[in-house]
Structures are given as C-alpha cells and as structure tokens.
Amino acid sequence: MAETLTATALTLKDIAREAGVSLATVDRVLHNRPGVRPDTVRRVKAAIERNAFQPHVAAAELARGRARRFAFVMPSGPNPFMQQIEAYLGEMSAWLTVRRLNVELVATDVFDPSVLAGTLETLSGDYDGVAVVALDHPGVRAAINDLVDAGTKVVTLVSDVPSSRRHHYVGIDNIAAGRTAGALVGRLAGQKSGKVAIVAGSQGLRDHAERIFGFNQVMASEFPGLSVLPVLEGRDEDDRSEQVLARLLGKHADIVGLYNVGAGTQGVAKALNDKALNDKALSDAGRNEVVFVGHDVTVLTRRLLLQGVMDAAISQNPGHEARAAVRVLLALARGEPILREQEKIRIDIVMRDNLP
Amino acid sequence: MAETLTATALTLKDIAREAGVSLATVDRVLHNRPGVRPDTVRRVKAAIERNAFQPHVAAAELARGRARRFAFVMPSGPNPFMQQIEAYLGEMSAWLTVRRLNVELVATDVFDPSVLAGTLETLSGDYDGVAVVALDHPGVRAAINDLVDAGTKVVTLVSDVPSSRRHHYVGIDNIAAGRTAGALVGRLAGQKSGKVAIVAGSQGLRDHAERIFGFNQVMASEFPGLSVLPVLEGRDEDDRSEQVLARLLGKHADIVGLYNVGAGTQGVAKALNDKALNDKALSDAGRNEVVFVGHDVTVLTRRLLLQGVMDAAISQNPGHEARAAVRVLLALARGEPILREQEKIRIDIVMRDNLP
DNA sequence: CTGTTAGCGCTTTCAC
DNA sequence: GTGAAAGCGCTAACAG
Numbered sequence: 001m002a003e004t005l006t007a008t009a010l011t012l013k014d015i016a017r018e019a020g021v022s023l024a025t026v027d028r029v030l031h032n033r034p035g036v037r038p039d040t041v042r043r044v045k046a047a048i049e050r051n052a053f054q055p056h057v058a059a060a061e062l063a064r065g066r067a068r069r070f071a072f073v074m075p076s077g078p079n080p081f082m083q084q085i086e087a088y089l090g091e092m093s094a095w096l097t098v099r100r101l102n103v104e105l106v107a108t109d110v111f112d113p114s115v116l117a118g119t120l121e122t123l124s125g126d127y128d129g130v131a132v133v134a135l136d137h138p139g140v141r142a143a144i145n146d147l148v149d150a151g152t153k154v155v156t157l158v159s160d161v162p163s164s165r166r167h168h169y170v171g172i173d174n175i176a177a178g179r180t181a182g183a184l185v186g187r188l189a190g191q192k193s194g195k196v197a198i199v200a201g202s203q204g205l206r207d208h209a210e211r212i213f214g215f216n217q218v219m220a221s222e223f224p225g226l227s228v229l230p231v232l233e234g235r236d237e238d239d240r241s242e243q244v245l246a247r248l249l250g251k252h253a254d255i256v257g258l259y260n261v262g263a264g265t266q267g268v269a270k271a272l273n274d275k276a277l278n279d280k281a282l283s284d285a286g287r288n289e290v291v292f293v294g295h296d297v298t299v300l301t302r303r304l305l306l307q308g309v310m311d312a313a314i315s316q317n318p319g320h321e322a323r324a325a326v327r328v329l330l331a332l333a334r335g336e337p338i339l340r341e342q343e344k345i346r347i348d349i350v351m352r353d354n355l356p
Numbered sequence: 357m358a359e360t361l362t363a364t365a366l367t368l369k370d371i372a373r374e375a376g377v378s379l380a381t382v383d384r385v386l387h388n389r390p391g392v393r394p395d396t397v398r399r400v401k402a403a404i405e406r407n408a409f410q411p412h413v414a415a416a417e418l419a420r421g422r423a424r425r426f427a428f429v430m431p432s433g434p435n436p437f438m439q440q441i442e443a444y445l446g447e448m449s450a451w452l453t454v455r456r457l458n459v460e461l462v463a464t465d466v467f468d469p470s471v472l473a474g475t476l477e478t479l480s481g482d483y484d485g486v487a488v489v490a491l492d493h494p495g496v497r498a499a500i501n502d503l504v505d506a507g508t509k510v511v512t513l514v515s516d517v518p519s520s521r522r523h524h525y526v527g528i529d530n531i532a533a534g535r536t537a538g539a540l541v542g543r544l545a546g547q548k549s550g551k552v553a554i555v556a557g558s559q560g561l562r563d564h565a566e567r568i569f570g571f572n573q574v575m576a577s578e579f580p581g582l583s584v585l586p587v588l589e590g591r592d593e594d595d596r597s598e599q600v601l602a603r604l605l606g607k608h609a610d611i612v613g614l615y616n617v618g619a620g621t622q623g624v625a626k627a628l629n630d631k632a633l634n635d636k637a638l639s640d641a642g643r644n645e646v647v648f649v650g651h652d653v654t655v656l657t658r659r660l661l662l663q664g665v666m667d668a669a670i671s672q673n674p675g676h677e678a679r680a681a682v683r684v685l686l687a688l689a690r691g692e693p694i695l696r697e698q699e700k701i702r703i704d705i706v707m708r709d710n711l712p
Numbered sequence: 713c714t715g716t717t718a719g720c721g722c723t724t725t726c727a728c
Numbered sequence: 729g730t731g732a733a734a735g736c737g738c739t740a741a742c743a744g
Contacts, residue, residue, distance in 0.1 A: 023731080059722040095692075097362050101362060105361065183707055336450075341447070353539045368738065369738095383739065393713060411737080
C-alpha cells in the first residue's frame, strides 16, 4: 500500500570503505579527475554502480565555496516579451540568493551577429553558464562553440542555433506553433471560405519563417476553402504593420482570417478595428468578424483577447522559460540529469477563458 | 550593461557578529524558536533585515541530518490520469535521491470519506508533508486540519478542500476549465445552431460540478444559438457513458456539440463514431461533424485528437502537478517562499497540432 | 536566556 | 597515485 520512490542514502565514506580507498579517491573518480590508476577507477566505479550511489547535492554545493555565475544575454531593445522574461528572472532573486547563485543580465544587440558574437567572447572564462537569445548565424555559432570548448554551459533561449554545440535549447518548436495557429484560424473561421492574411516581422528571422512554414502546411492540407495571401512584412513595428495590413484589407473584401506572426500587434489590431468599424461588421457578441490569431500574452494581447478583437494567442510561457533556463544551467553545472519533460516549453493556446 | 540579480552572500556568523550575539541565538531568532529575550530578538532581527540576510539552504539541509518524508495519498483504482501523476513522481526519483527526500505513495479509496480520513490519520506524525487527492467532505476536512495542527505540511492535489486549512492547492480552477470548454465548443461549432450534450461522471463530484457550471455560463452568455441538453451521468465508466449518450444522440438529430466532463472517454467516442458512421456524416478532412471537447491528454485522447474524432482536450499537465506538489511541500517544509507563478497549474488547450 | 561545540557529506589543499 | 585533514554554513545538543 505504501511504495517508496527513493534509494537509501549512502555517503562517499560508505563507497570509500567498500572500495578500499579514501574519500579523495572516490571523489576523483566521481568527477572523472585524473590521477587515479585505471584499475582503482574500475574498483571504485563498481562500488558506485553496485549501490546506485548519488552524492548529496547539498553537501557538494556547500563544500564548493565559490558561488556559480550565470549570464543571460538578452536583446537591448524594448521588446515586451523579453522584458517579461527579465522580470521573471527578477522574481527568482530570493530563490537564487538562498542557493548562492549569481545571475547577471547582459544587454546586447542580438540582431547584429558580430556584436552578439563579440559579447559572447567577452564572457568566456568568467561564467559557469550562459543563456543567450541567439541569432542563427555562423559567427554566433562559432562564438557559442568557443564558450562550450572553454567549459561554459550554454543554453539558447527562445531562438535556437541548432547547428552549434549548445547544451540545450529552451524554447518552443516554431513550426508546430505555426501549425497550431493555422488550425485555430481554420477552425474558428468555421464553414466560411475566403482569404487569410499573414503579417510577420521579417521572413529572414528563423522563428518567423518556421511559424509561417507550419501555418501554410496546415492551411494547404486541412483548409482548402481558405487561400493564403502573400506574407506582409511589418518589421515588428506598429505603424508599418498597420499600413501594410490596412492596404491589404482595402484590396480584398473577403479576408476571413489573420495570422500575426510576431510583434507589431498594436498596429495590426488598429487596422482590423478600423475596417470593422467601417463595415459595421461586429457580431452580436461584439466579436470582430475576422478571425485574428497572434503570439504571446502581453498586456496588449490580454486586452485584445478580452475585448474579442483577438481570438487566440499562441504563447510560450516567459516565466517558465526564465526558470527553465536557470534550472537547466544549474543542472548542467552540477552534472545532474535534466528533467526533459519539466524543461520542455509547451505551445500554449490562450483564449479569453483560460488567460493565465 | 550587466545587471546582477542576487544579493551578496553573508553568513550567520556575519549577522551574529553584527548583532553582538552567538550563532545559536541568530539561529533561534531565524526560526522563531523560544528562549530569546524580546530585546535580543529585536536586535538580531534588525541585523537580518538590514542585510537582507538569507541563510544558505544547502548548509541548512546538510546540517539537519534527518531526511524529509513526504506521502502522496492517491486513489487506488485504475485511473489513467492518476497513474500519469504517479509515473512522473517515479521519474523524479534521481532528483529526490540527491536531495535526500523520501516520498511514499499511499493508495487508498479516496471516494470513501471515512476510509480517506482514516488513512490521513495514520499518517500523522510520521511525515513532514502530505499531498492528497481529496474528496470535499467534513470528515476529510477534519483529518486534514488535524495533520496541519500536528505540524505536517498539507497540499491538496487535483481536487481541493477549500474549507480546510491545507497549505496549498495544486490543481486547476475547474470553473475556468468549464468556461474554456464552453468557448471551444461554441466557437468550433461555427455559425451552426443546435443542441449541445454534456456527459459527466457525476454531478456530485465537486470538480465535475464546477466544470459544468462554467460551461453553462459561457453557453448562456455567448452562444444563444446553442441549447444545452440536461447533463448525462456516466459514472466515468465507458459502457454506461456510451449507452446514455447513444440514446441521446438517437433522440436528437441536431446535436452539434459534446462536452465530456470526466472519464469514460472510450465509451463517449464509440457512441459518437457509431452515429457518424450511420449518418455518413464525416467531413472532407475526416473530422466528425459533432464538435467534441473533453479533458486530459491520455493515450486514448491523444489518438482521438489525431484521428479528428476529438477536437480539443482541456488538460492539466500531470507532470507539472507531480513536480509542483513536491516542490511546494519542500518549500513549505524549509520555510522558503513559494514561487506562485511557477506552481500554478494552467488550463491547457490541446489540439492536434500542439499535442505535447 | 545565551554561548560553545561537534558534526552533516562533500571538496580541496597539501603531504606522503 | 593516494590519503589525511581542514573547512563550507548551518543545526542541535549540551553547558553554563
């Protein structure tokens, strides 16, 4: 009726006795440090295996002395989503303090590969771990690999550089996110047929391109009644996004759905609202007739969802991303296993009624 | 450009020196232990505040000696969702071991209040913390309060007893979950008007009743074109759920939506499929014409989503619930603050394309 | 009421 | 190559 989930707690000393060596030797073997005869290594490893021995992390942490230092390399511009991640890191402050962890925020121009690479180079040697919102570029890849070679643990955050040797990526699968957006636009548009607009920041950004790719996949295969118009580029700016979208809405009267891939949400909503007012095309529930799906839950998108202007937001939980990045860096630094399921960032569908 | 998020690390000794007392006295004040003159208490507290001192948890943990024991009181029957929670607890085993935490699974009949209360009573004194899937009943409430009075930390899991003095609830807001289900059924049904069916386990279960309440709220206020039929009770059993639903589907030809509140999913899907086959009413995409929304991502619901039989699942992440319960118990036991945002269980909307 | 002291289980010199 | 020993910062006796 009662089942225990934990192994009985042995200590280094037990293993040392069993292997007939000293504490220090077991410690050396445990951390693959040199200076132990291969034969002794084998004997000690056997004792460790046999007992499924796991050193007590609290003791290890205490004995280290030196606190661990992590750096978070974040975009310097005023991006609300990134600011949320930084805010959540701030909320962890007490948690970090009691564990004697130092995390530092480093702002840089992550959109300029050479600047970003330069920033990463300056970090080398000073940090146990680095989390970076990375641009996928050869120079950046090289900088990441250099950090890794220097023994620093590296995780990419929100935006990945899959070709680098980073230890972990904390962020969503953007193709699946685009597919999810497509399914929502298609399903929420109901039986209607018509055109669908896409507003992106730039198709040069890896995450935007991947989202559009996924979106189109679903549109083509599941919603033949809907035809996707060429992608508009708004550079994630409100004004520009509004202009390009307003023009498109003027040209096509039969747009039934809209996918906003990146930021610039304010402008997109404005263009949409203006059109709705012109057409007097608000439904009974006060909902806009054009199905509008975008990304991320911010102060703005929250309001738009509540107002019924926006129908759904695809979201990656910024708090979860902040904490996962810290936990993963810590686990990597300690040599602990990573709880993959825990650290995976899910694609959240957020509608009015399940707003977090 | 670089901003640090953590306080500089002082130690108990620093505070002791600053307050002009010994280590032991600071320790007593820190843990509100008796035997210190009020005046001294004040002096020590001042020094602690002034430096925003936070004791190093690793050191505290190491010095305690005694490992912490937590019990998870779970339903004894074969409930797939509960089994998932238990499986995720099992996956934490290494994590628990390196922290010298003992967690034990206690199976009991959580649906019989006196049995559940009895089980909780037997736990008293032996555990630092207890997580329990609780039935909301006066006897259970009393048993929980007794545990709390005995100094045990108690969290309710999945199902809450709000009137008890439990320290924390790890689970979703079921009214909001029902609202979300309602919004999905309504929106996915498109422009259609017609009837909507509800299949629940029992309206006597608090979580089911709350979900239905939320569902009806949204239906009434946002989808006047849809009329909700009286709730069917399937006792969470496949056979019974199938029978009652099949009868209802036979009686009403214009059912456009279905909300399955609890388990019995297998039966619900069968009834729905049989009807679709009879009517030859499958859409081009192979999707069932009746919008079908249910709860939780299991092996079965995953398959139904992929097949297009089910349109969306409202889900609470069982892995997250398992880990949150452990973390909350640990934080409570240590006297650490709880990261509310992290431990909050979200209402996930899962569709085919964002299956986890 | 308050202080002294012996560990907790590791890591890390420093000797041998 | 290997071992002995001195802490890391706290807790918990035990003295005073």
